[in-house]
Amino acid sequence: MLFTSYIELSKSALNNNISYLKGIAGKKVKYSMVIKANAYGHGIEDLLPMIEACGVDHFSVFSVEEARRALKVKKEFCHIMIMGFIDDDYLEWAIQNDISFFVFTPERLDAVCSVSKKTSKPARIHIELETGMHRTGFSEDQLPGVIEKLKNNKGNIVLEGVCSHMAGAENMANFERINKQITTFNRLVKFIKSEGLKPKYRHIACSAGVLNFPGSSFDLVRIGISNYGFWPGNETKMLLLKNGKIPKDPLMQVLSWKTKVMSINNVKEDEYVSYGTSFLTNRNSKIATVPVGYGYGFSRNLSNLGHVLINGKRVPVIGSVNMNMMVVDVTDLPNVQVNDEVVLIGKQGDKMISISSFSDMNNSMNYELLTRLPSRIPRYIVD
Numbered sequence: 001m002l003f004t005s006y007i008e009l010s011k012s013a014l015n016n017n018i019s020y021l022k023g024i025a026g027k028k029v030k031y032s033m034v035i036k037a038n039a040y041g042h043g044i045e046d047l048l049p050m051i052e053a054c055g056v057d058h059f060s061v062f063s064v065e066e067a068r069r070a071l072k073v074k075k076e077f078c079h080i081m082i083m084g085f086i087d088d089d090y091l092e093w094a095i096q097n098d099i100s101f102f103v104f105t106p107e108r109l110d111a112v113c114s115v116s117k118k119t120s121k122p123a124r125i126h127i128e129l130e131t132g133m134h135r136t137g138f139s140e141d142q143l144p145g146v147i148e149k150l151k152n153n154k155g156n157i158v159l160e161g162v163c164s165h166m167a168g169a170e171n172m173a174n175f176e177r178i179n180k181q182i183t184t185f186n187r188l189v190k191f192i193k194s195e196g197l198k199p200k201y202r203h204i205a206c207s208a209g210v211l212n213f214p215g216s217s218f219d220l221v222r223i224g225i226s227n228y229g230f231w232p233g234n235e236t237k238m239l240l241l242k243n244g245k246i247p248k249d250p251l252m253q254v255l256s257w258k259t260k261v262m263s264i265n266n267v268k269e270d271e272y273v274s275y276g277t278s279f280l281t282n283r284n285s286k287i288a289t290v291p292v293g294y295g296y297g298f299s300r301n302l303s304n305l306g307h308v309l310i311n312g313k314r315v316p317v318i319g320s321v322n323m324n325m326m327v328v329d330v331t332d333l334p335n336v337q338v339n340d341e342v343v344l345i346g347k348q349g350d351k352m353i354s355i356s357s358f359s360d361m362n363n364s365m366n367y368e369l370l371t372r373l374p375s376r377i378p379r380y381i382v383d
């Protein structure tokens with residue numbers, strides 16, 4: 001192996017998750033899979049054809065760079081939507097490549113109006129509405145101006161959608177805020193329609209929206225994290241389990257992260273391991289080094305906290321996670337050998353390290369840990 005670790009992507013897990021989520025979102029609803037941030041660390045180029053094979057033909061990205069990568073590997077009939085940043089220099093490129101995009105500022109709308117007059121294709125835009133998140137989107141008092149510009153540019157701009165984003169639908173503490181957002185969204189959409197505009201898609205729901213707010217799917221859903229087999233938060237999972245809506249966890253992790261034991265050494269009792277003094281052996285120990293460290297996306301916060309799987313057993317990370325390697329305690333593995341498989345995320349035998357347990361320890365979220373996985377680690381597709 002050329003690299004020090006590798007990632008496996010499971011076709012059956014992805015298919016399982018997408019089928020489950022499509023069922024919840026509803027048959028008539030357009031299903032857009034969010035593949036921003038290198039497909040949540042999974043790898044856009046590797047994962048996109050797998051997603052297409054599951055019957056998804058709509059992809060949401062944040063940036064032009066991600067859209068370009070998706071465009072290179074996607075099938076002809078699949079569509080890409082940019083939800084975030086586009087430099088004015090790339091508006092023409094997006095329009096000519098049939099890429100739809102969010103518009104959330106008067107500046108972007110003006111730029112689209114002028115650029116789309118010169119392109120051979122119309123701009124396909126989604127007007128983002130401010131409904132209570134207070135991040136991006138047009139406020140109610142800006143809407144009449146937006147509507148007027150859209151009416152004046154009917155030939156060169158197609159209003160493909162109106163949308164908004166929920167401000168934390170994964171936590172019950174935000175229940176009222178999200179419900180208010182949905183009410184506001186409905187009111188603003190009604191106003192836009194009353195002005196004679198006919199957006200094809202109304203959309204506001206992310207994973208937690210679809211799972212926690214039935215009825216929020218509207219015409220299109222933008223689902224990210226749950227496709228990859230992760231809950232947007234533990235509360236969401238607990239609520240569904242508690243209400244008997246699901247018998248057991250219906251999601252399966254798509255990604256596994258693996259490497260090999262690099263070396264094995266014996267250390268006497270009362271010796272410090274690795275840099276500094278954060279770990280002192282309390283017995284004669286056998287230690288293994290693993291060639292993955294924070295430089296490869298394994299958080300330094302997991303020093304003396306994380307676990308990995310070797311020989312079907314869970315063993316602790318001891319001492320600090322270094323840039324390129326970490327040390328684990330294998331004293332209790334009598335048969336461990338150099339080159340044995342090490343699982344950093346995923347299953348080995350009947351044991352599992354989920355990134356969720358990994359991130360609880362580390363006080364950080366699934367989203368962040370996943371997206372830290374370097375894109376240069378090779379990806380292999382497995383059943």
Ligand SMILES: *Cc1c(COP(=O)(O)O)cnc(C)c1O
Pocket residue numbers: 034036083165205206207208222223224225226232
């Ligand atoms: C990231 C994102 C989503 C998807 O969110 P998940 O929680 O991963 O499902 C949807 N919409 C927008 C605008 C986003 O930025």
